[in-house]
Amino acid sequence: MLPIFVVNNHGQFNHLIHRKLRDMDIEVRMIPNTTAPSDVEAGCSGIVLGGGPSLERAGNCAEYLDLGLPVLGICLGLHVIATARGGQVGPGSHGGYGGVTVEITGESEILAGYEGPIHVWASHADEVKQVPDGFVVHARSDICPVEAMGSADERIYGVQWHPEVSHTENGDLLFRNFERICGE
Template structure:
């Protein structure tokens, strides 16, 4: 079975995402965000766009959204999805990294099995300010109106929080849901 690719966007947590999936016995490989899109398309069954310092260092990530593969964006990965699809990202009102209570408000495959409220760890230095056309908001918090969004039709999803860190409640479930989407 082809692996899920974790795209390294120069963020400190990309290796944690890779390790989390490996520990969950999900076939995974990490690739740099400069990998040509045709190599990504031929080499994997799904893509996780990891976090990183800035949209300016996102390499070929926007092109990966057009490969017809399932995509999960985490933090900066969410921002890449939003901007590439016509949405907008800007500074968050609360910035920083820490715990947040997130309310899940939309029905979605990616958040299936979660209760209505979960506690996560997230960075809100930047966040989605305008949701792209065709995308649905699946979760929000008191400090961020777009904690999760997606396009079920395109199988492209993103979360503001970091499911790979131990402080996030049941982060494994998000990865299991994504793995299931990649198998469809």
């Protein structure tokens, strides 16, 4: 199977995402967000859009959504997905990184196997304010109504939290689910 590409959006956690996948024996490669879409399409089985400081520095990420490959957006990656597909992102009322209890709101491929609320580590400096057409909210919290969303038809998913950090409960499960989606 081709590797999963982790797109580096200049965020502090991108290397942790790459290392987490590698440590899970998932074939992975980190690429800059300036990589040509044609090179991404030809070289991977799926794409993880990592976090970063701003949508303005997300390079070609929005173009990667049109390649027909599975995509998992993490934090800023979620925001790229939302804005590229017609949703809206705005400032959250609870900035900074910290622990959040997330409620899974329905069944989804990306969150398969999670039961009950989970404790995650997230930043809510910015968050999805309007979900794009064709996307479903998969998780929420007391401070954010869109902690996770996805489009099963497009195989595009996003989470507000960071599954790659040890503070997130069972983050490996989310990555295993994405690996399975990439292999289908």
